Amino acid sequence: MIISLPIDDRPRSHAFYRQALGLTPVGDELGPDGIPEPLQFRLADDVTMMLIPTGGFGWVLGKQPAAAPGQSECILGLRVDSEEAVDAAVARAVAAGAVQVTAPTREPWAYLATFTDPDGHLWMVSTD
Template sequence: MKVKSIYVNLPVKDLDKTRAFWSKLGFSFNEQFSDDKALCLVLQEDLMYSMLITHEFFSTFTNRPISDSSTTQVLTALEVHSREQVNSIVRLALENGGTRYRESTDHGWMYYDSFADIDGHQWEVMFTDPTHIPL
């Protein structure tokens, strides 16, 4: 079984602030799938996206309450190409309204750092180098 692409759907409070936050981190949006109810954040073109959906519209897709920023519903991990890229994304997130919920971790072969975005969604950004996995 293989999937064509993945869309992680997350509720957000303010689309304008959400667009500004992710734009400042260097990400873009697929405008074809963005409107006044949702933004389509491009994580990897043709493969990975996050639909950032207003609370009102998000509630039409579920019969469960929407979790708030005081709870953890999901941890979304993004693998990037270098430790420097990990540090850059997390630094930009923190400079633009994101918050730190744990310190960075270095296992030698895997390095990651974390931030919560302006809606409290938790993101882990990681770099791995399998050639350094201890035998």
């Protein structure tokens, strides 16, 4: 499975996902900017996230525009082991350039917080 997200700036997105979530890009072929092309991160054994510049993303969509900034098409979820890990993940993300949407809070179903990455994609970090 490949989850594809549109991005505006490859170096910024590359740095954000390495710093905020500790992800390592996959791929041996480097683009002119020194970043793997295509820019992908392994999320699980058979799941990768591919970050595609907005123009190319529109081409993949059949020459349709990507969603406007500030509109989220989905929520990307990250499960962690503890409330402290939720707090730490959100702090790392904010330090790397995320915008916190909701502060860590206890809900009946989970302890969670949300933030957007530099391109406005919504992430939820949670623990049971």
